[in-house]
Amino acid sequence: MFSLIYIIIVYSFIVIFHNDNTQSFYIISFSILYYILSYLINWQNIMNLSQQLIPLNKSLMSNEHNIKYFEHDFDNIAFSYKMDNVIFVSVNKDLTKKYRPEEVEGILHHEIGHIELGHSKKILIIETLIVLTTLSLMTLSPYLFITYIPLYIFKMYVIRFHEYQADKYSMSKSYGLYNLFRRIRIIEVDSILNTHPTIKQRLKYIEQIITKDKK
Numbered sequence: 001m002f003s004l005i006y007i008i009i010v011y012s013f014i015v016i017f018h019n020d021n022t023q024s025f026y027i028i029s030f031s032i033l034y035y036i037l038s039y040l041i042n043w044q045n046i047m048n049l050s051q052q053l054i055p056l057n058k059s060l061m062s063n064e065h066n067i068k069y070f071e072h073d074f075d076n077i078a079f080s081y082k083m084d085n086v087i088f089v090s091v092n093k094d095l096t097k098k099y100r101p102e103e104v105e106g107i108l109h110h111e112i113g114h115i116e117l118g119h120s121k122k123i124l125i126i127e128t129l130i131v132l133t134t135l136s137l138m139t140l141s142p143y144l145f146i147t148y149i150p151l152y153i154f155k156m157y158v159i160r161f162h163e164y165q166a167d168k169y170s171m172s173k174s175y176g177l178y179n180l181f182r183r184i185r186i187i188e189v190d191s192i193l194n195t196h197p198t199i200k201q202r203l204k205y206i207e208q209i210i211t212k213d214k215k
Contacts (some may be wrong), residue, residue, distance in 0.1 A: 002038065002041070003038075003127050003130060003131055003152075004148065004152075005140075006030075006034055006037075006131060006133060007131055007134050007145075007148065008012045008136060009029045009208055010026075011132075011135060011138050011142075011145075012029070012159060013025070013026070013030075014030075014135070014139065015206055024058075025047035025086075025137055027132065027136055027151075028132070028136045030131075030133050031080075031135065032128075032133070034127070034128055034131045035125075035128040038124055038128070039124060041125040042120070042124075046079075046081045049074070049076070049079070049090075050070070050088065052072055052073070053070035053071070053088075053090050054070060054071050054072065054073075054093070055069070055070055055071075056069040056091070056096070057096065058198055064089060064168050066080055066085060066086050067087045067088075067089065067112065068086060068087070068088050069088070069089055069090070069108065070088065070089070070091075070093060070158070071090060071092065071093040071096055072090050072091075072093060072106075073092070073093050073094075074092075075092075076092065076094075077091070077092050077095065077107070078090060078092065078107050078108065078110070078111045078162070079111060080111035080112060080114055080211070081114050081115070081120075082115050087112055087115050089108050089111045089112055089115075090111075091104060091107055091108055091111075092101060092126050094102055095107065099180060100174040100176075100179070100180075102174060102175070102179065103176045103183075104125075104176070105173075105174055105175070105176045105178070105180055106173075106174055106175070106176025106177030106178070106179070106180055107177065108171075109169065109170035109173040109174065109176070109177070110166045110167060110169070110170040110177055111158050111166070112163065112169070112170075113165065113166035113167075113168075113169025114166050116169060117162070117165055117166065117169065118168070119162040122137060122158070123155065123158065123159060123162075126154075126155050126158060127136070127155065130148065130151045130152065130155060133145035133147070133151060134147055134148045134151065149152070153192055153193075155192075156187065156192055156195065157192065158194055159195050160195065160196065160197050163195075163196050163197055163205040164197065164202065164203065164205050167202055168205075168206075168209060171206055171209055171210075177206070178203070178206050178207075178210070181199050181202060181203040181206065183204065185197065186199060
């Protein structure tokens with residue numbers, strides 16, 4: 001909820017110091033600052049996590065020269081990032097023991113898909129536009145703060161859509177993710193506030209892809 005806290009702080013600043021000539025300047029400047037701060041915070045978090053990565057067993061790796069594979073023992077199921085045109089992707093070490101090699105490969109390709117499709121950058125841009133829009137409307141009336149809610153829900157919809165896109169990317173490489181989703185059975189409660197669709201929803205989407213490819 002960094003964006004929400006940021007909006008409240010910036011709006012308070014604008015209310016105290018603004019005038020008609022500087023209001024737009026403040027809104028645009030603080031929106032750009034939000035983008036920069038968010039980028040730096042995300043990058044710092046990634047760098048902290050990267051220090052805990054362990055090279056992954058070579059049998060679970062593909063042969064792409066610009067991708068490096070790792071495993072980790074903190075809570076994240078998997079994550080990825082890009083630096084110097086090299087993609088770093090890591091999966092929780094418990095999953096490498098629990099799941100079959102082709103299923104782990106499916107998870108890794110899903111994470112690579114997020115990088116190849118530029119999902120992190122797109123979400124950061126959307127968040128910045130949410131800050132810009134909400135602040136602009138709040139200068140008309142503080143009650144228009146309520147517009148943050150539908151904008152936030154829209155962002156969550158986009159994030160969920162990105163998960164489907166990453167699943168599709170993974171399926172273009174192997175059927176590992178499909179086999180994993182067919183095999184695991186977990187109880188899930190769907191909500192628009194969840195960053196991921198349910199396994200059942202994702203499996204249905206993948207099956208539609210398979211059916212379409214067979215035609």
